[in-house]
Amino acid sequence: AQSVTQLDSHVSVSEGTPVLLRCNYSSSYSPSLFWYVQHPNKGLQLLLKYTSAATLVKGINGFEAEFKKSETSFHLTKPSAHMSDAAEYFCVVSDTRNFNKFYFGSGTKLNVKP
Amino acid sequence: SAVISQKPSRDICQRGTSLTIQCQVDSQVTMMFWYRQQPGQSLTLIATANQGSEATYESGFVIDKFPISRPNLTFSTLTVSNMSPEDSSIYLCSVEDRASKETQYFGPGTRLLVL
Numbered sequence: 001a002q003s004v005t006q007l008d009s010h011v012s013v014s015e016g017t018p019v020l021l022r023c024n025y026s027s028s029y030s031p032s033l034f035w036y037v038q039h040p041n042k043g044l045q046l047l048l049k050y051t052s053a054a055t056l057v058k059g060i061n062g063f064e065a066e067f068k069k070s071e072t073s074f075h076l077t078k079p080s081a082h083m084s085d086a087a088e089y090f091c092v093v094s095d096t097r098n099f100n101k102f103y104f105g106s107g108t109k110l111n112v113k114p
Numbered sequence: 115s116a117v118i119s120q121k122p123s124r125d126i127c128q129r130g131t132s133l134t135i136q137c138q139v140d141s142q143v144t145m146m147f148w149y150r151q152q153p154g155q156s157l158t159l160i161a162t163a164n165q166g167s168e169a170t171y172e173s174g175f176v177i178d179k180f181p182i183s184r185p186n187l188t189f190s191t192l193t194v195s196n197m198s199p200e201d202s203s204i205y206l207c208s209v210e211d212r213a214s215k216e217t218q219y220f221g222p223g224t225r226l227l228v229l
Binding site for chain 1 (some may be wrong): 115145149155162206217219222
């Protein structure tokens with residue numbers, strides 16, 4: 001079975017400081033992993049994805065994530081937070097053997113303080 | 115990526131009634147998905163809609179409550195039947211990326227409030 005665990009429901013950082021949003025996954029086989037962002041009253045936007053290529057994945061808006069099989073982790077990072085990064089972030093695992101169904105983590109709300 | 119629209123964007127409904135949500139995509143796709151996001155919660159997959167076949171429902175969701183149509187490769191509907199306040203949620207459709215099948219793009223969602 002596929003599942004993801006987002007370890008922090010809320011993260012608060014100051015503008016200009018690094019961001020770390022943690023995600024651990026469980027998968028019976030090599031997974032496809034994604035990070036999506038949801039701004040208030042907006043739809044979901046794809047930030048980045050890992051699909052068995054390079055383990056360090058770069059996404060939009062300066063975000064990146066590293067796939068670590070030994071740790072079953074796919075943490076999202078950004079060197080310097082911006083006020084516009086305040087949103088909810090979802091880690092997602094895709095069941096590539098079952099219609100690529102998505103299983104969402106519980107989400108992490110990122111607050112950026114001025 | 116695909117451009118996805120949903121109608122209505124929001125609605126307020128009375129309990130016991132039904133609402134049909136439409137999802138339109140600007141290109142032909144094989145797989146479409148419907149999700150529910152309850153207030154303050156994450157997204158849960160309701161069903162997978164493959165054109166030309168019956169939708170496949172996830173555990174806890176049944177066709178009588180959430181009938182789905184998929185008449186062609188660019189359109190799908192989800193009906194929320196016999197609504198109760200517990201059905202108040204955001205309902206989102208998504209489509210698989212044509213080039214990268216494991217990636218999904220999401221519509222803007224339909225905000226439903228049931229009184």
